[in-house]
Amino acid sequence: MIMRIVRLxxxxxxxxxxIAAGIIAGIVAxxxxxxxxxxxxxxxxxxxEVAYPGHSPEEVEQLVTRPLERLLWQLDGVEHVYSVSRRxxxxxxxxxxxxxxxxxxxxxxxxxxEENRNIxxxxxxxxxxxxxxxxxxxxxxxxxxxxxxxxDSARLRRMAEELSARLDSIPDISRVGIYGGYRRVIRIExxxxxxxxxxxxxxxxxxxxxRANASATVGKSLSHGQEILLMTRPVPISAKEVxxxxxxxxxxxxxxxxxxxxxxxxxxxxxxxxxxxGEPAVTLAFSKKAGINAVGLAKQIIAAADSAKGSIIPADVxxxxxxxxxxxxxxxxxxxxxxxxxxxVTVILLIALTMGWRESLIVGVSVPVSFSLAxxxxxxxxxxxxxxxxxxxxLSLGLVVDDPITNVDNIQRHIRLGRKKPFEATLEAVQExxxxxxxxxxxxxxxxxxxxxxxxxxxxxxxxxxxxxPLTVSFSTVCALTFVPFLALKLLRREEGKLGAAAESEGAxxxxxxxxxxxxxxxxxxxxxxxxxxxxx
Numbered sequence: 001m002i003m004r005i006v007r008l009x010x011x012x013x014x015x016x017x018x019i020a021a022g023i024i025a026g027i028v029a030x031x032x033x034x035x036x037x038x039x040x041x042x043x044x045x046x047x048x049e050v051a052y053p054g055h056s057p058e059e060v061e062q063l064v065t066r067p068l069e070r071l072l073w074q075l076d077g078v079e080h081v082y083s084v085s086r087r088x089x090x091x092x093x094x095x096x097x098x099x100x101x102x103x104x105x106x107x108x109x110x111x112x113x114e115e116n117r118n119i120x121x122x123x124x125x126x127x128x129x130x131x132x133x134x135x136x137x138x139x140x141x142x143x144x145x146x147x148x149x150x151x152d153s154a155r156l157r158r159m160a161e162e163l164s165a166r167l168d169s170i171p172d173i174s175r176v177g178i179y180g181g182y183r184r185v186i187r188i189e190x191x192x193x194x195x196x197x198x199x200x201x202x203x204x205x206x207x208x209x210x211r212a213n214a215s216a217t218v219g220k221s222l223s224h225g226q227e228i229l230l231m232t233r234p235v236p237i238s239a240k241e242v243x244x245x246x247x248x249x250x251x252x253x254x255x256x257x258x259x260x261x262x263x264x265x266x267x268x269x270x271x272x273x274x275x276x277x278g279e280p281a282v283t284l285a286f287s288k289k290a291g292i293n294a295v296g297l298a299k300q301i302i303a304a305a306d307s308a309k310g311s312i313i314p315a316d317v318x319x320x321x322x323x324x325x326x327x328x329x330x331x332x333x334x335x336x337x338x339x340x341x342x343x344x345v346t347v348i349l350l351i352a353l354t355m356g357w358r359e360s361l362i363v364g365v366s367v368p369v370s371f372s373l374a375x376x377x378x379x380x381x382x383x384x385x386x387x388x389x390x391x392x393x394x395l396s397l398g399l400v401v402d403d404p405i406t407n408v409d410n411i412q413r414h415i416r417l418g419r420k421k422p423f424e425a426t427l428e429a430v431q432e433x434x435x436x437x438x439x440x441x442x443x444x445x446x447x448x449x450x451x452x453x454x455x456x457x458x459x460x461x462x463x464x465x466x467x468x469x470p471l472t473v474s475f476s477t478v479c480a481l482t483f484v485p486f487l488a489l490k491l492l493r494r495e496e497g498k499l500g501a502a503a504e505s506e507g508a509x510x511x512x513x514x515x516x517x518x519x520x521x522x523x524x525x526x527x528x529x530x531x532x533x534x535x536x537x
Contacts, residue, residue, distance in 0.1 A: 015483035026372020029379040034293035044096040044105040045132040061085035138285035139325040145281035157181025180274030181282040182267030194260040239265040298326025336390035366404040366479040392468035403480035411488040422493040445470040
């Protein structure tokens, strides 16, 4: 069956089509495959945030954290559970095993919590499940700072919020975080004496603000052929409007927020402090969706941020790209591609010096075709182009050239012997080395097979190597049995019968035969053979 394929490629145009299709596929895969620094590692994690106001950390630990930990440990596939108990609430992080389906894990987690609502202690006002993903790590961070201190942290924060709202339209961004600066808040500071005088409690103020902060359509009426919508008052947006919120109206007496409290339009206490060159700053962090090309998305984000300069962002505000993972990923991938190119050139030059330039040309064609087919396979199955993938290709370079070299060398020898016509000599040469060519490929695949069973974090990290080395070597064998004999026949047929008198030595130079005989002869005796085996063991 295999020899029929070899004969088919020797006699038809399939070899040229195969080479052209392979190279084109490699170019397409190299351009289209998403690039990133490291392989995608699926580690499903989630934070469960529980609000338990008015309780100390010790009470939260005993009444909320420990029961929740026991509950989460009952889930299948959970590897670790971490927790933090603090005043007014708890944070419990559950981490599943690497490779667990993220969506299924989140569904199981939410179902488990909902099934046990009956054991929730009184006083728990709510909880929230927040999935955590490796893709939450920002690929681009942009820092806004004032060159001369003209803009304070509060104004920089508002600029960052406007910029975030504009860049949210980029479809492949998963989330945007803003760090640093002062958030705008409207603060209500009650006056104790006024509260006593008006007989108003603090919860009443809170309830009044909540009611005023809701907007709704309460009805409609028809008048003179027009429909009039009845709506609540617009949500207050300034300190003055908040001060006018009615707390109570009874016996013809209206009590407003400003009657019992001072209202300020001010800033909140900062959660993060960010400085750039000693000046206050605000940083926007952009994360990508899974499987998206980090290089292209990073360029799109930075270009969109630059276009906002002069409109949303004043010209005298300094905008600094403090992290560009797309650029670093592209540089590392390009560096590895260049290293792979020079490695291929080095191997071809070595073959040219030892076997001849025609032979090196044949092997030189088979290497990029093998790599191209491997890259296309990666692209089809959704793998990204990262450091581990390219390292696997570089590692497999020494293995990729084995089968083509074996076939080319044997075809060259048979054609030079001149015992048969070049076409028949090529078929005989390929058939002669077919078993070792096939077995060497199987041996390499088997040797890399255990890497598929690596567990934990290293499993998915090493998966590109476990896949790409056997894949590339397999494609190398395919090349060695398809277009390599065709190219060898076309380029080496002019060497027919060149060995002449040396044909009796089966094509091997005399000095090589003598050297090999001297090397192997001592181990042909049974005693020395067993001694060699024992030494190796």
